[in-house]
Amino acid sequence: xxxxxxxxxxxxxxxxxxxxxxxxxxxxxxxxxxxxxxxxxxxxxxxxxxxxxxxxxxxxxxxxxxxxxxxxxxxxxxxxxxxxxxxxxxxxxxxxxxxxxxxxxxxxxxxxxxxxxxxxxxxxxxxxxxxxxxxxxxxxxxxxxxxxxxxxxxxxxxxxxxxxxxxxxxxxxxxxxxxxxxxxxxxxxxxxxxxxxxxxxxxxxxxxxxxxxxxxxxxxxxxxxxxxxxxxxxxxxxxxxxxxxxxxxxxxxxxxxxxxxxxxxxxxxxxxxxxxxxxxxxxxxxxxxxxxxxxxxxxxxxxxxxxxxxxxxxxxxxxxxxxxxxxxxxxxxxxxxxxxxxxxxxxxxxxxxxxxxxxxxxxxxxxxxxxxxxxxxxxxxxxxxxxxxxxxx
Amino acid sequence: xxxxxxxxxxxxxxxxxxxxxxxxxxxxxxxxxxxxxxxxxxxxxxxxxxxxxxxxxxxxxxxxxxxxxxxxxxxxxxxxxxxxxxxxxxxxxxxxxxxxxxxxxxxxxxxxxxxxxxxxxxxxxxxxxxxxxxxxxxxxxxxxxxxxxxxxxxxxxxxxxxxxxxxxxxxxxxxxxxxxxxxxxxxxxxxxxxxxxxxxxxxxxxxxxxxxxxxxxxxxxxxxxxxxxxxxxxxxxxxxxxxxxxxxxxxxxxxxxxxxxxxxxxxxxxxxxxxxxxxxxxxxxxxxxxxxxxxxxxxxxxxxxxxxxxxxxxxxxxxxxxxxxxxxxxxxxxxxxxxxxxxxxxxxxxxxxxxxxxxxxxxxxxxxxxxxxxxxxxxxxxxxxxxxxxxxx
Numbered sequence: 046x047x048x049x050x051x052x053x054x055x056x057x058x059x060x061x062x063x064x065x066x067x068x069x070x071x072x073x074x075x076x077x078x079x080x081x082x083x084x085x086x087x088x089x090x091x092x093x094x095x096x097x098x099x100x101x102x103x104x105x106x107x108x109x110x111x112x113x114x115x116x117x118x119x120x121x122x123x124x125x126x127x128x129x130x131x132x133x134x135x136x137x138x139x140x141x142x143x144x145x146x147x148x149x150x151x152x153x154x155x156x157x158x159x160x161x162x163x164x165x166x167x168x169x170x171x172x173x174x175x176x177x178x179x180x181x182x183x184x185x186x187x188x189x190x191x192x193x194x195x196x197x198x199x200x201x202x203x204x205x206x207x208x209x210x211x212x213x214x215x216x217x218x219x220x221x222x223x224x225x226x227x228x229x230x231x232x233x234x235x236x237x238x239x240x241x242x243x244x245x246x247x248x249x250x251x252x253x254x255x256x257x258x259x260x261x262x263x264x265x266x267x268x269x270x271x272x273x274x275x276x277x278x279x280x281x282x283x284x285x286x287x288x289x290x291x292x293x294x295x296x297x298x299x300x301x302x303x304x305x306x307x308x309x310x311x312x313x314x315x316x317x318x319x320x321x322x323x324x325x326x327x328x329x330x331x332x333x334x335x336x337x338x339x340x341x342x343x344x345x346x347x348x349x350x351x352x353x354x355x356x357x358x359x360x361x362x363x364x365x366x367x368x369x370x371x372x373x374x375x376x377x378x379x380x381x382x383x384x385x386x387x388x389x390x391x392x393x394x395x396x397x398x399x400x401x402x403x404x405x406x407x408x409x410x411x412x413x414x415x416x417x418x419x420x421x422x423x424x425x426x427x428x429x430x431x432x433x434x435x436x437x438x
Numbered sequence: 439x440x441x442x443x444x445x446x447x448x449x450x451x452x453x454x455x456x457x458x459x460x461x462x463x464x465x466x467x468x469x470x471x472x473x474x475x476x477x478x479x480x481x482x483x484x485x486x487x488x489x490x491x492x493x494x495x496x497x498x499x500x501x502x503x504x505x506x507x508x509x510x511x512x513x514x515x516x517x518x519x520x521x522x523x524x525x526x527x528x529x530x531x532x533x534x535x536x537x538x539x540x541x542x543x544x545x546x547x548x549x550x551x552x553x554x555x556x557x558x559x560x561x562x563x564x565x566x567x568x569x570x571x572x573x574x575x576x577x578x579x580x581x582x583x584x585x586x587x588x589x590x591x592x593x594x595x596x597x598x599x600x601x602x603x604x605x606x607x608x609x610x611x612x613x614x615x616x617x618x619x620x621x622x623x624x625x626x627x628x629x630x631x632x633x634x635x636x637x638x639x640x641x642x643x644x645x646x647x648x649x650x651x652x653x654x655x656x657x658x659x660x661x662x663x664x665x666x667x668x669x670x671x672x673x674x675x676x677x678x679x680x681x682x683x684x685x686x687x688x689x690x691x692x693x694x695x696x697x698x699x700x701x702x703x704x705x706x707x708x709x710x711x712x713x714x715x716x717x718x719x720x721x722x723x724x725x726x727x728x729x730x731x732x733x734x735x736x737x738x739x740x741x742x743x744x745x746x747x748x749x750x751x752x753x754x755x756x757x758x759x760x761x762x763x764x765x766x767x768x769x770x771x772x773x774x775x776x777x778x779x780x781x782x783x784x785x786x787x788x789x790x791x792x793x794x795x796x797x798x799x800x801x802x803x804x805x806x807x808x809x810x811x812x813x814x815x816x817x818x819x820x821x822x823x824x825x826x827x828x829x830x831x
Binding site: 087088089090091117119120121122154155156157264265340341344345347348350352353354355357358360361362367369370382384385386387425426427429430431433434435 | 480481482483484510512513514515547548549550657658733734737738740741743745746747748750751753754755760762763775777778779780818819820822823824826827
């Protein structure tokens with residue numbers, strides 16, 4: 046765990062944008078032009094930095110990412126767009142690159158203007174502090190209600206050259222299908238074409254951040270940015286090299302996604318919901334998402350109660366084809382429902398024991414076909430309510 | 439408020455099906471055949487009593503409703519269906535009617551077999567206790583996590599004859615679109631044809647129970663039953679009489695639906711979410727349901743926080759056509775968002791004052807068209823989590 050990628054530097058400072066005195070403004074800088082790909086929120090209400098980054102990443106290259114916590118710069122209208130642009134310009138000026146080479150990401154309260162004086166004051170110091178060892182500080186600076194920074198690494202070989210992937214993320218609330226209030230930045234020294242990087246990025250997001258859910262809400266700011274600077278010096282990747290890179294990128298994103306759910310607001314349990322035997326992939330996904338997002342199911346997880354009736358009810362309203370009498374349900378290795386009927390109290394007691402741990406799986410076999418979908422979710426707790434009833438006040 | 443409908447009797451006993459010693463088994467009996475219409479859960483997993491009642495009401499007539507709390511008789515397979523049927527037979531035998539004239543409704547824990555010995559033992563006493571004044575006891579007996587019994591009445595004129603409508607309901611959790619874990623029984627002495635009764639029932643359900651949401655879950659047992667015995671002696675209703683009856687039925691159901699949300703599990707606030715200016719009715723409904731079911735929005739209601747960013751984010755992921763810069767939002771009379779931008783801290787402080795009451799409205803104008811939808815919801819509280827993490831244990 047070196048937390049370093051050759052050719053990338055990073056830094057973070059406490060600018061005062063976020064309440065308190067913690068780190069809240071971070072910069073990642075690539076010494077040379079890097080290929081860049083991203084994934085952004087599917088919400089129709091997109092924050093200003095998302096709109097700007099979508100534009101700046103469209104040519105497939107970037108040099109810098111500036112990110113802040115404490116203010117989402119969302120629902121801030123034309124002023125918000127100008128503020129995001131000015132932020133990019135401040136970084137560009139101080140580092141000697143073009144503003145269009147800067148990507149911007151923000152997370153925090155929606156609807157409040159960014160205090161640009163603080164940003165302007167902080168950027169020179171941010172650039173001065175750039176260091177190859179700065180990435181972990183960036184992971185800290187982007188935290189909002191996160192309780193720990195999220196970092197994951199991978200090392201692999203492309204031909205005879207070693208390459209590295211280093212990813213950081215923040216999550217916590219509003220985590221749901223098609224991403225979440227989450228930011229994720231991934232750096233690599235691999236030499237890769239933009240089409241390959243885009244393909245690997247989409248596939249990895251689909252296998253990771255699109256398969257987690259904390260509360261069913263989707264934020265205005267979700268952003269995944271991947272930059273690769275080619276310093277590994279591998280030649281053309283080829284099929285084999287590509288698949289190694291994509292595997293590594295997926296592994297890093299899956300690790301970060303899992304950390305996000307484990308650190309879901311107020312969460313005490315990490316639960317994998319698996320739907321098997323669905324008639325189609327779409328039905329498997331729909332059933333998994335409905336179960337994983339049901340507040341009744343999630344409170345039962347919190348109560349360590351194998352309340353399979355709530356799971357059946359969620360399946361029944363998920364819009365999929367199903368037959369009650371064909372459904373089997375397990376908690377880990379304990380079957381609690383067979384052919385739509387409960388297996389009785391002793392099975393439920395065993396299942397409750399499994400649920401007393403911090404991690405468990407709920408597996409549903411619909412026995413209608415061959416399709417399967419997995420999603421990670423967490424429990425719904427008193428602490429979730431506390432955090433979200435008091436977030437702004 | 440007489441809580442009596444000529445020709446109907448009712449009773450309730452403590453049979454022991456429900457934990458504790460409260461009323462849990464109830465009977466409503468019509469002295470003469472009545473026309474009957476109903477509405478049932480849209481969940482594909484339907485409880486045994488729902489399946490039986492769907493069949494028994496299909497001919498448009500009924501004489502009795504037997505209802506229990508404490509056990510939903512859902513996910514109980516063939517045995518559950520037999521138990522529902524035997525329950526109907528017990529009532530039929532004791533009252534001298536046919537089993538197919540008996541409607542059955544259950545609410546409570548899913549997946550456990552009904553203790554039929556207790557039912558068999560209780561039915562004779564239940565029939566003996568039948569009384570014209572028994573309806574309020576039925577309203578008590580069907581309660582689960584409800585904190586108060588729900589009763590509503592209406593009196594109107596059909597031609598020169600007065601008619602009466604008396605409704606009772608139970609709700610609490612799993613309340614959502616297309617009904618909920620709710621039971622509702624409505625009795626009337628109006629003389630009405632079965633087609634008219636069915637039409638009035640559907641229209642009234644659509645205007646009431648289909649426009650409330652507590653937690654976004656839909657139960658396996660939702661049942662609305664309406665019986666009319668014709669004792670008001672009005673002749674053919676005509677257009678005018680019909681519309682008076684439907685108005686009265688809607689009023690009774692809306693009153694009960696409002697009580698259900700007010701008594702939502704752990705709820706401290708009743709919130710009307712109104713979407714105006716949508717491009718179509720379907721979009722208005724979709725936007726309203728997404729806002730009303732968002733756990734982030736509902737926890738903000740609890741926190742009395744006019745966190746309009748969460749409302750914007752919910753609108754943005756609801757799948758409707760919208761423009762961020764066209765959205766206006768009010769809390770009661772206080773405009774907090776105009777053209778997609780916050781109106782500032784003083785407006786939010788005023789709005790927070792409105793939200794400190796037990797009831798308020800959130801009005802969103804999308805400014806895209808003429809369509810509108812209203813839905814009642816409640817806040818998501820610590821108490822909701824407590825109730826649902828501990829419901830079975």
